[in-house]
Amino acid sequence: MLAWPLVAELLLLGSATGFLAGLLGIGGGMLLVPFITLLLTLKQFPPELIVKMAVATSLATILFTSIASVRAHHARGAVRWDIVRRFAPGIVLGSLIGAQLAKLLPARPLTLLFAAFVAFSATQMLLERKPKAARQLPPASGMFGTGGLIGVLSSLVGAGGAFISVPFMTWCNVPLHTAVATSSALGFPVALAGTVGYIVAGWDLQGLPSGTLGFLYLPALAVVSTASVLTAPLGARVSHSIDVRKLRRLFSLLLYGVAAYMLHRGLRS
Template sequence: MDWTLIAALLAMGAFGGFCAGLLGIGGGMILVPFITMIFSAKGFPPEVIVHMAIATSLGTILFTSLSSVRAHHLHGAVRWPIVALLAPGILVGSWVGPWIGKQLPAPTLALVFAVFISFSATQMLLNRKPAAGRELPGSAGMFAAGGVIGVLAGLLGAGGGFISVPFMSWCNVKIHNAVATSAALGFPIALAGTLSNVYFGWNVTGLPQYSLGFVYLPALAVIATASVMLAPLGARTAHRLPVQSLKKMFAVVLYCLAAYMLWKAVR
């Protein structure tokens, strides 16, 4: 890789890592559009660019989530019982998500990405108050919810915060706890999703050199290094911000990224 590419990946990783800690979104919603831009500029095969961006993003979350959740845990914000209930379904769903993604052409995958993050941004921006008595579902419901979160996160290359944070907020989990708990959920999502992308991309022809399945290893290494360094700063910042500011920030970031991916889908 040339130095300009390394610098771009470092800057992107730093920004993604900060947002991962700040918003509990694993960095994937930030990284996928930017990785798509860079892979497009490098002349990667168009039919695999979005798939590789998603797979590489998931790989970075393996490292970012550990760094981010440690900072949130030190604030006592992670709801570990929620993590334990959601994780089994998430592992299953995160393996299935990349398989679904492999069946879709790149423009369709980009469109799906744009639609889902726009939906999540709207839910946050509307700030609808959940019913006072609404609580998290039982074990079966949490497994099902984890499965849905895992499928969407594995499909879109994100840490799942774009759906797990609104889901927990809807069930009256405080936003700071929801963000911190979502950061903890990023690891099982990234683990199953990355392994799935390696497996389902293993025999795909035309992938660039240094690819492991759909995962592009040089970009993974550079982005992960920068992300891990900035994620704790984002997490500390999150605990200093008021709830409404955090929700609005989450929504604005997601809308901007949805717009780019929509453009990528229709161009």
């Protein structure tokens, strides 16, 4: 049973993550993974399992937040479902493989990989780099391969895949707002396959704490996903009334701090 202080901390984390995701259009994994890692560390969970549990739990929350996001984008006709169908098979396979790779990886390289991912995302956000449209979407084999890469990396870092799919689609002459909307739909197969993969990967593992299903920490999933789904629409509404560019730059500095924490944790583990 969860202690009330931990429930309050998870509610605050979920609320902040959902609001910022709606406000800035960022993936929640960049915040969820390090903060769940910190909370589980304070709870004295086994150190070799903490980051894997945080990544798995972060992925599972995307199941709920992506549905709310996709409904809003679909209502505006912004989702390219033909692209989703072409990406999805590779994404599902890649996400399943990524979860198995995470099981095999020691905690240190997985933590360092996440630190590098956050630092890269922060730099992209700070510089506001957008690839120039230079080509068309590839044939089915190219979409499958790209989807596989998105799935593997997303499953390893607990993210929805927008850090690859949005720049890739923009590079392939898909308008930015369409790429963002379509990427939100791709988050669901990433999260579903990744979640299943982490459940299977940790199913027979010894030493997992109570409240887990494979690598999933169910209490954190329930509290964080509920709070984030409720606050994400509020953040989206606020984003239409203010200039979020300066906020994105400030948030990128916070992400550098998050990357530094995960780097420090990885180097001393």
